[in-house]
Amino acid sequence: MNETSKLKKVLEKGVFAVTAECGPPKGADPEAVTQKARLLKGHVDAVNVTDNQTAIVRMSSMAACSLLKSEGLDPVLQMVVRDRNRIALQSDVLGASAIGIRNILCLSGDHQVFGNQPQAMGVFDLDSIQFVQVVKNMRDGAKIIGGDSLTKAPELFIGAAANPFADPLSFRAVRLAKKIAAGADFIQTQCVYNLERFGKWLEMARDNGLTDRVAILGGVTPLKSVGMARYMKSKVSGMDIPDAVIKRMDGAPKDKQREEGIKICVETILQMKEMRGVKGVHIMAIEWEETVQEIAESAGLLPRPG
Amino acid sequence: MITAEQKPIDEIREMINPYKRILAVGCGSCVAECAAGGQKETAMLASALRMAARMNHEDVTIDEKTLDRQCVRDFVIQLDDVIQNYDALLSLACGAGVQAVAEMFPEIPVIPALNTEFLGETRDQGLWIESCQGCxxxxxxxxxxxxxxxxxxxxxxxxxxxxxxxxxxxxxxxxxxxxxxxxxxxxxxxxxxxxxxxxxxxxxxxxxxxxxxxxxxxxxxx
Amino acid sequence: MNKADIKPNGMAAEMSNGQNPILAIFYCQNIPGGDEGSRQELESHYGESIRLFPIPCGGRLEPLHLLKALETFADAAFVIACPEGACRYFEGNRRAKKRVERTQAIIESIGLEKERLGILLGSREKPKTLSRWVKELSEQTSRLGVSKGRRL
Structure with a gap:
């Protein structure tokens, strides 16, 4: 049970890292998770498991991480502060480490109003930055909030999210610096379609010396159709899809749009690989895990280091 | 200030249904400022409830009285002289006012007519905004x-x-x-x-x- | 006041008993034919089927008065205000309209027709005299019949 994070090892070696995303099912079926695991195995370094994303009730991230682990993958446990207070969060951090989960991504989470439980009480006892700091203190100081000592510290590679496309842009570097100061080892970004804005954000991070202190993994999501692109642009918060991308998707014939989406995705990765300060890519192929291998292959990211 | 909004009349009618002699008690402070439970709103609600009772052939008395504050005992005590005439109070105060009145008159049911909303400010006429959680x-x-x-x-x-x-x-x-x-x-x-x-x-x-x-x-x- | 607006009919006398609709009209004194003499003439013509209340500004009327009128004696209650934009008290009538709409929602929630209560704004192009308003409203009210909410 003492294995370390594979993601961490890859990044330490200076290899351009590849992570993917696995959304747990809206049910108790373990097969749904293990099937996705098999699609991803060998093509990525680690797999994020979302935590009731868009505030829709799904199998717990921790349980799905455990299933991925038993399939030989390195899971990244996503945890949102929306649903648990500091007692539950710290307890789950200990539990995650105990069952061999070695990566955690600390998030605020989509607001409960977006999901299928809009009447839920949003907890937000901690915010995502405080949560990063709490996990860091647990790991490095073996202490929980309030100073009580742990009998054994959790072993976790700590991640946080960043949205280069949210406002105000000028403050995004400050917030990134706060996440790093709190203890983030790696950052996974919101899906990048607007490379120009992503570049600006990255430049600010570089200018502040942040890219040397944290491993930034650029997020990508292959578009399945122009409809999906339009939907994401207008309905998904924090998303920035330039009109040029929509036009390009629209220009492809209906039966070729998936290919076009993959092409855009691969091109984005290739460009990100050239950008100073980007240490890897996070491929979020939503309910389309089978495409991850193709994308990684086309972007020259395979084979993954053993 | 504490803001509130009136409950739907049907909900209020259901709650007061068992009672025959009701005093609608307004509050002249926060809920008057947010036009939910002041003297005017109390008169409107009482009038509507009386009409509703008549339309349904219910023999009910609904009187009105507005206190300066329902959350301060020194004001609530003004109900002392009249309370024996009623078998229920319908309070148009915030949750704090309703409970203060109930605490003072344990022998009589006190029914809330408002939903208390939040601590906030009057941003404009007819616009109130939440701004404090009292943390x-x-x-x-x-x-x-x-x-x-x-x-x-x-x-x-x-x-x-x-x-x-x-x-x-x-x-x-x-x-x-x-x-x-x-x-x-x-x-x-x-x-x-x-x-x-x-x-x-x-x-x-x-x-x-x-x-x-x-x-x-x-x-x-x- | 325009005599032609008052058509002699036998209805007025019949309406004076408690089973016929009674109309309460609160009107802005500034509307045409809103003078005291016209009021007396209209009241003697319509008898107990209408009650006229001159007020300094229609926009200043509290909806509570309409509600109280419905509760205590009237089968329908209206306020007649100046044309939109012509209110001497600036915007008085626009806000009054919103307040009356809310009051309509209240009577609707207890099962009364919302048409029993309303605010009417005059028109600048085609100003109506008070007697014209009264005639139209009393016809409207007689269609609604006696209100179940009124104290008999």
Missing amino acids: GDCMLYFFGGICPISRCSKQLLNGPCGGSKNGVCEVDPEVPCAWQMIIDRLARFNALGRLEMIYPPKDWAKKQGKGPRKIIREDQQS
């Missing part, structure tokens, strides 16, 4: 006078989150992003540096640590 540990100084606990949908102390776009909150385009406001305001005072520190987890014990809170001031006691 017991005011942090407005750090955030340029804008409370992220009340006005950020995720209560972030280290915001803004990734859902802030064009100055509005992802939760509702009608809601301004509190963090955009905080940043703009602190920038005006050259105080953006205040946001570089990581604000630690909030001490919620000051709000709910020992159950319901109370304030004791010996210098104010008789």
